[in-house]
Amino acid sequence: MTRPLARVPGVPSRQRAFRQGSSKRGVTCPYCFASVAPQRILFRCRGQAGRRQGCAPVLDEELAAYTGSAAGASLPPVFATSGRKGRASCPECGVPTGNRACPECHNPLPSAYCDSPGRIVALVGAKNAGKSTYIAVLLHELMNRVGTELDSSLVACDDRTIERYKRDFARPLLEERRLLPTTASAATGPREPLVYLLTRTRRGRFSRPRNDSLALVLFDTAGEDLRSREVTDLHLRYLEAADAIIFLVDPLELPGARTGVRDSVPAARPAHSPQALDPDSEPLNVIARVTDTLRQRHGTRPGEPLPVPVAVALTKIDALRPALLRQSALHRSRSGQGVLDLDDRDAVHEQVRALLHEWQAGQLDTYLGQHYADHALFGLSALGGVPEGERVGAGGVRPYRAEDPLLWLLHRFGMLDGVRPGGP
Ligand SMILES: Nc1nc2c(ncn2[C@@H]2O[C@H](COP(=O)(O)OP(=O)(O)OP(=O)(O)O)[C@@H](O)[C@H]2O)c(=O)[nH]1
Ligand SMILES: [Mg+2]
Ligand SMILES: [Zn+2]
Ligand SMILES: [Zn+2]
Missing domain, CATH: 3.40.50.300 (P-loop containing nucleotide triphosphate hydrolases)
Structure with a gap:
């Protein structure tokens, strides 16, 4: 049987203490490990795709500095916004985006992670x-x-x-x-x-x-x-x-x-x-x-x-x-x-x-x-x-x-x- x-x-309970004890106010970037306050998280324009208008890719110098190479660092621009919402509209092209990025190294911060x-x-x-x-x-x-x-x-x-x-x-x-x-x-x-x-x-x-x-x-x-x-x-x-x-x-x-x-x-x-x-x-x-x-x-x-x-x-x-x-x-x-x-x-x-x-x-x-x-x-x-x-x-x-x-x-x-x- x-x-x-x-x-x-x-x-x-020991673990609960741990969970509370380690609750960080911001988000820790998993790439550069900087601790980032939520309102500082950047957004990245979704750029052009198919018939969608959007910003053209430009060299992202912070990202290139992080990876040590310009290859793969040409992306639509990042921008800051005052809101803390999961989405924002690009100030240049107006297209809404949910792609977020670290303000320090410009690597992507997945929304589920934020x-x-x-x-x-x-x-x-x-x-x-x-x-x-x-x-x-x-x-x-x-x-x-x-x-x-x-x-x-x-x-x-x-x-x-x-x-x-x-x-x-x-x-x-x-x-x-x-x-x-x-x-x-x-x-x-x-x-x-x-x-x-x-x-x-x-x-x-x-x-x-x-x-x-x-x-x-x-x-x-x-x-x-x-x-x-x-x-x-x-x-x-x-x-x-x-x-x-x-x-x-x-x-x-x-x-x-x-x-x-x-x-x-x-x-x-x-x-x-x-x-x-x-x-x-x-x-x-x-x-x-x-x-x-x-x-x-x-x-x-x-x-x-x-x-x-x-x-x-x-x-x-x-x-x-x-x-x-x-x-x-x-x-x-x-x-x-x-x-x-x-x-x-x-x-x-x-x-x-x-x-x-x-x-x-x-x-x-x-x-x-x-x-x-x-x-x-x-x-x-x-x-x-x-x-x-x-x-x-x-x-x-x-x-x-x-x-x-x-x-x-x-x-x-x-x-x-x-x-x-x-x-x-
Ligand atoms: N028998 C056995 N040997 C293993 C196993 N995993 C690793 N090894 C041996 O251990 C050696 C070292 O493994 P690595 O994974 O390169 O070790 P590391 O910790 O990354 O080493 P560093 O890069 O020098 O810091 C391997 O080349 C294998 O010979 C295992 O599961 N069983
Ligand atoms: Mg190794
Ligand atoms: Zn744009
Ligand atoms: Zn970072």
Whole structure:
């Protein structure tokens, strides 16, 4: 007999505090991370199309400065208006428009993003932790299997995001099955976040369907750049703007984990490599630097936990010995469709916690507990198998639990119900 699912739609009080605490008065631009008061948001003329009269395209210098190129920066002009409505008429041609733009960098601000509080999710981790691979796979999952399950759409907010996702992530990794190159430091060239709007339609039993949106802003940080305390300006603003953090940890880098690793996996780094001596790349030191940055923004007192939820995920768990995962929560696939299974969540959290302690990395867990009001532990594999040389393993990319951290964050943001299959 199946028991009725215990639904937990309400947001726990701790989380409610977070939602209120982080309510920003303005909108944070997902491109330049400037905080923009609603009345300062610009509109962009819709321009000429077919028989519609409108302004001709002109070079937008702010946008060109942001992208570092004049290509694609010739657009109908932007204009300011005193009103706060979602639409305005162009003062030049009179055509009404609903296209909005950031007053600082002139990138498009989707109306769903302006109207609902945007959530910026920052993805961080040491060099080689698996960030770029994870971005490629997570976005693909959200556009396909997981998107269908959640009744959600994932839409790129600008053409450059579409182009870059294809060129730098999907084509090499998912189509050509080549491992992604090390991400170059932001110091060597301008880099842009990938900006998506994730919209979920929720059908309540007694209410009309409602759309909830989350701006998923993924900035593929180079692990290299998180090694020093002098984080680049864009990184700093990205972290300061973050409403949630996904922190990726390569278990093969944890001191005690090697015994739990399959023999077939080559050492993540030979003992004599300079990196092996580099304490700046230790997961704990990377998270500590990120935490210091967040503390400055939130102005919290030392000892007072930060309100930003942080999801900490062990990547590459396919490389762990099967014996370690057998009969464990991590070994099961996730249950639940379009909901977060809270029993499963607790079990995975506890198992990863136990693994961390077993691997002499218990400090990481202790540190998170001391500094964050809300942290959750995950184990995932973006590739689903150990790579062969420069290529994805023979079975192709078969992600495993890659979406878990995002589902938890959606639950935290009140966009996904939690259930306890075993009763409350
Ligand atoms: N076994 C296994 N290996 C993985 C997985 N994901 C990534 N890797 C390995 O980890 C390497 C680094 O992954 P990246 O995604 O490039 O790491 P990164 O965090 O972006 O690194 P930086 O760009 O240097 O900061 C890959 O080349 C793979 O060899 C996984 O799911 N399983
Ligand atoms: Mg990378
Ligand atoms: Zn116009
Ligand atoms: Zn901007």
